[in-house]
Amino acid sequence: MLSNGVLALGDLDPLGRHLRMGHHPEPFVQIALLAEDEALQMELATYGVATQLPQQVEPIQVRQAGELSGIYHQIGRNDKLRLSGRPMRRLRSLTTSRIFQIRSQEVVFLPSFLDPQQFYLTLDYHFLVAQIRGELSYIQRHWYQLGRPTMTLLLTHAMFGDRSPSWNYCGSCRW
Secondary structure, three states: OOOOOOOOHHHHOOOOHHHHOOOOOOOOOEEEEEEOOHHHHHHHHHOOOOOEOHHHHOOOEEEOHHHHHHHHHHOOEEOOOOEEOOOOOOOOHHHHOOEEEEOOEEEEEOOHHHOHHHHHHHHOHHHHHHHHHHHHHHHHHHOOOOOOOEEEEEEOHHHHOOOOHHHHOOOOOOO
16 A cells, blocks of 8 residues: 555654664753752752752642552543553653643653652662662663653752762762
8 A cells, every 4th residue: 555655654654653763862861950948949059959949830830750640540440331540550750751731731740769658768868869860761761752851850858868068979970
């Protein structure tokens, strides 16, 4: 049908994925840093780390990854047909590194590893830095969507504890 001109290649592959076979340009992963409050924002600014407060990025809403999991759970759910919908799963950063349009509102979701229910993981800053590096690498290797992925991180006082000057132990790190 292709050779007879009945179908065009664009009819079979409207996204043009056949053009990208074999080469995958590495995307530039953007990181949006949010500070928990003004005191932390000012402290981070003294070290040259620019952050914003969640209120400063309005009308964009910042939510936890668990809420996105709940939204995905509703997709495909139908009580009349006894369909339960998508299973509730922990979402990886590849899913939460997008800017969503939900009911005409722009929404970003924090990564699952910053979930308050697993917050003890973020108390070990060596582990937290390794987790962020791993997630950034994962996003860079597997991002095939249009546009740039954007990881949103909410920085809290608990992440830094009393280690104010030494939190930047990897000052030469390339994330």
